[in-house]
Amino acid sequence: MGYYRSEDGGASFTSSLIPGYPGDTSPYAASAHVRTAFSGDPVVAWDNHGRLFAGSESSGDPEGTAKTFGDVWVATYENPNGPDGATTDDGKEFVRSLDVAEGSAAPNLLGKFHDKTAIEVDRTGGSCDGNVYFAWARFTGNTPNGYNSSIYFVRSTDHGQTFSSPMKLSQTVHDIQFPDIAVTGDGHVYVTYRQFADVRSHSAVDAIDYNASTDCGASFSPPNVIQTFEPYDPTDLYDSGDIAGLCGDFAVHCQSGYTFMRGGTQVRSTADQHDSSHDYVYVVYDPSILGTEVASGTTYGSVTSEDLPAQYHQDVGSQSGIYFFRLDGATGEHTTPVLIDDPRTHGGLQRFPDISVDDGSMHAIWWDSRNDPCYDPGRPLGNCADRSTVPSLDAFASAGSTATLSWSPATRLSTVSSNPNWEQFGGRTFPFGGDYLYISSVGAFSYGVWTDWRDVVAGSDPREGGDDDADGADVMQCRAPLPTGGYGPDTCPWAGGLDQNIYGDTTP
Numbered sequence: 001m002g003y004y005r006s007e008d009g010g011a012s013f014t015s016s017l018i019p020g021y022p023g024d025t026s027p028y029a030a031s032a033h034v035r036t037a038f039s040g041d042p043v044v045a046w047d048n049h050g051r052l053f054a055g056s057e058s059s060g061d062p063e064g065t066a067k068t069f070g071d072v073w074v075a076t077y078e079n080p081n082g083p084d085g086a087t088t089d090d091g092k093e094f095v096r097s098l099d100v101a102e103g104s105a106a107p108n109l110l111g112k113f114h115d116k117t118a119i120e121v122d123r124t125g126g127s128c129d130g131n132v133y134f135a136w137a138r139f140t141g142n143t144p145n146g147y148n149s150s151i152y153f154v155r156s157t158d159h160g161q162t163f164s165s166p167m168k169l170s171q172t173v174h175d176i177q178f179p180d181i182a183v184t185g186d187g188h189v190y191v192t193y194r195q196f197a198d199v200r201s202h203s204a205v206d207a208i209d210y211n212a213s214t215d216c217g218a219s220f221s222p223p224n225v226i227q228t229f230e231p232y233d234p235t236d237l238y239d240s241g242d243i244a245g246l247c248g249d250f251a252v253h254c255q256s257g258y259t260f261m262r263g264g265t266q267v268r269s270t271a272d273q274h275d276s277s278h279d280y281v282y283v284v285y286d287p288s289i290l291g292t293e294v295a296s297g298t299t300y301g302s303v304t305s306e307d308l309p310a311q312y313h314q315d316v317g318s319q320s321g322i323y324f325f326r327l328d329g330a331t332g333e334h335t336t337p338v339l340i341d342d343p344r345t346h347g348g349l350q351r352f353p354d355i356s357v358d359d360g361s362m363h364a365i366w367w368d369s370r371n372d373p374c375y376d377p378g379r380p381l382g383n384c385a386d387r388s389t390v391p392s393l394d395a396f397a398s399a400g401s402t403a404t405l406s407w408s409p410a411t412r413l414s415t416v417s418s419n420p421n422w423e424q425f426g427g428r429t430f431p432f433g434g435d436y437l438y439i440s441s442v443g444a445f446s447y448g449v450w451t452d453w454r455d456v457v458a459g460s461d462p463r464e465g466g467d468d469d470a471d472g473a474d475v476m477q478c479r480a481p482l483p484t485g486g487y488g489p490d491t492c493p494w495a496g497g498l499d500q501n502i503y504g505d506t507t508p
Contacts, residue, residue, distance in 0.1 A: 001021070001054070002015060003018050009447075010504060010506055019075075019094050019097065020032025020034045020075075022036070032096070032097045033096070033097060033099065034058060034099055035062060035071055036069075039056045040057055040058075040435075042117075043119040045121045046091065047159070049079075050082070051078045051079075052078075052090070053074055053119060054076075054097075054119075055073070056117060057071065057114055057116075057117055058072075066108070068108065068113060070103025070112065070114045070139075071102045071114060072115075076097070076159065077092065078091070078093055078095050078159075079093070080092055080093040100163045101166045110141065112139075112140055115136065115138075115177075116178055118134070118191075119132070119135075119181065120132075120133050120183050120189075121183075122183050122216070122273070124273050124276065127187060127216065128183075128216035131156065132156040134163070135191050137150070137151055149175055149176055150174065151170040152169065153217070153220070154166055155217040157216075169191055169211045170193070170209070170223055171223065172223055174203065176209065177194055179191055180193070182271035182281045184273070184278070185271070185274060185276035186276050188279055189212070189213040189217045190279075190329055191220070192208060192268075192281070194206070194207075194208060194265065194267045195207045195225070196305045197304075197308060198308060199309065199312070205228045206228065206231045206265065206305055208226045209223045209224060209226065210223070210224055210329075224332060226332075227283075227325065227337060229287035229323075230288040232265050232286060232287055232288045232320035233245070233265060233303075233304065234264075234300070235300075235301050235306050237310060237313065243313055247259055248423050249429045249430070249464065256299045257298075257387045258380050258383045258387060259389055259421050259471040259473045261420050262306075262432065263352065263433060268285070269281050270282055270355050271357065274358065275360075279328060281326070282324070282362060283324065283326070283355075284322055285323055286350055286352065286353055287321075288320055289319050289344065292377055293317070293318045294377050294378045297378060298378075299315055300317060300378070300380060301314045301315050301316050302320070302377075303316045303318050317379065318377055319343060319344065320351060321350050322341065324337065324338055335405065340353075340364055340407045341368075341410040343370065346370045347370050347375055348371070349369050350366050351366065351368075352367050352433075352435075352437045354366075356441040359442075359443045360402045360443075361443055361446075362399065362407070363398075365450065366395075366437065367396075368396040368410070369381045369392045371394055374392070375392070381393065382419055387469065387471055389422075389471050389472050390419060391416075391419045393417060393418055394413070394417050395503070396410045396412055397410070397439070397448055397507040397508050398508055399446070411508050413448065413505050414452060416454040419456070422475050424475055427489075428474070428475060428477050428490060428497065434500060446506065446507045447505070447506055447507060448506075451501070452500075453501075454501075455496065455501055456475060456500065457476040458472075458475060459497055461477065462481070462487055463479070463486070476495045477495075477497050478490060478491045
């Protein structure tokens with residue numbers, strides 16, 4: 001897990017690794033009490049006393065077996081000169097990391113697997129100040145009938161030295177993901193997440209749910225449904241007839257012939273910790289825009305939950321947008337969801353939002369495909385009618401005020417549009433977009449980060465005889481033919497074919 005730290009407002013960054021990585025021989029390795037070979041879903045949050053808390057999930061076995069641990073863990077950094085040290089030294093020194101929940105160490109995601117992390121810290125100065133809150137989705141089983149997933153939560157009241165036992169929040173709902181945590185100015189804690197429509201769990205709707213705590217995260221209310229929606233979940237059918245959440249080559253080739261990365265409707269939430277007069281939670285999500293549905297003419301679709309079985313799949317595409325509303329946690333009421341920036345006025349779709357609110361200023365970031373030359377709501381983003389893929393995504397951002405709940409015109413952050421559909425994963429057979437975008441703010445200052453593909457080096461896959469599907473999504477790779485037929489592994493993974501990078505900039 002990388003840790004990138006800036007002391008000049010994001011103008012430059014120092015790169016490092018969080019201790020505990022495979023082969024770590026640093027003096028800090030002994031303080032890293034985690035099992036990790038591969039890490040993902042990084043999340044970070046600060047307290048008001050110079051401490052940074054970094055959370056993650058870890059998938060693989062450091063010993064190299066087929067086990068997928070599925071642990072979740074939190075690392076603590078602090079100011080080496082203490083809470084009163086110069087703020088440029090905040091979050092500079094690694095202190096510890098520890099598992100807060102362990103998976104069942106079964107292969108191929110069988111058993112118990114933790115994923116989809118979220119973290120927040122109380123910075124209110126009240127009785128809960130300094131509490132660290134961490135949530136995730138726990139998946140159980142990987143069977144032909146799919147997963148059962150639940151939201152779990154832990155807290156630390158001693159600056160990350162220890163964490164509570166995991167608490168299940170989603171007692172009455174199932175098949176849920178994407179938790180996020182908001183702490184209001186009075187120290188109340190809200191955990192939001194997406195509920196999937198799924199016949200296995202008897203859920204008929206896709207919706208945003210939340211649990212509330214008024215005792216510093218010690219206990220929570222039952223789940224509450226805030227808002228239902230029509231999802232934007234790109235799906236297709238594999239050649240086998242099974243439901244597909246992504247499409248590529250060989251075993252993951254889809255009947256439509258398109259190539260696209262996975263990614264369903266996500267939910268993000270936050271609160272203004274300076275506002276102690278309200279229990280306001282600010283929420284963004286990226287569903288389909290009602291009324292934009294079109295027949296795709298292929299097996300591709302986007303309006304049914306990706307967790308539904310293949311027989312529920314619809315060959316209907318749509319346009320997605322970033323919706324925003326404010327929840328009043330004290331009453332359970334919320335404002336009418338509105339589009340931050342209406343893509344119907346300029347074309348394209350919008351994905352993967354994030355929001356930050358501080359001292360009355362709101363800031364949002366998202367992926368936007370308005371510059372996709374082949375955009376059509378009946379096709380996946382970045383896919384042309386001839387099944388080729390093209391640069392299609394940019395990062396956009398907007399700012400607003402909690403007083404008016406209005407947003408500024410969208411501003412493009414990325415200077416180069418990039419193609420999210422490069423086949424970089426699964427042995428260079430399918431695309432995968434680094435799952436999340438993030439934005440953080442202090443008052444009117446904000447900084448956002450996004451995954452960007454501008455640096456990917458294109459190539460030709462010899463296993464296809466070049467690019468026999470003409471998708472233009474093959475990346476640089478080096479493979480030698482085997483005497484027995486076929487090709488060996490890629491021997492030049494550092495030649496740019498996997499160069500999917502994190503970019504960032506100050507935002508409106």
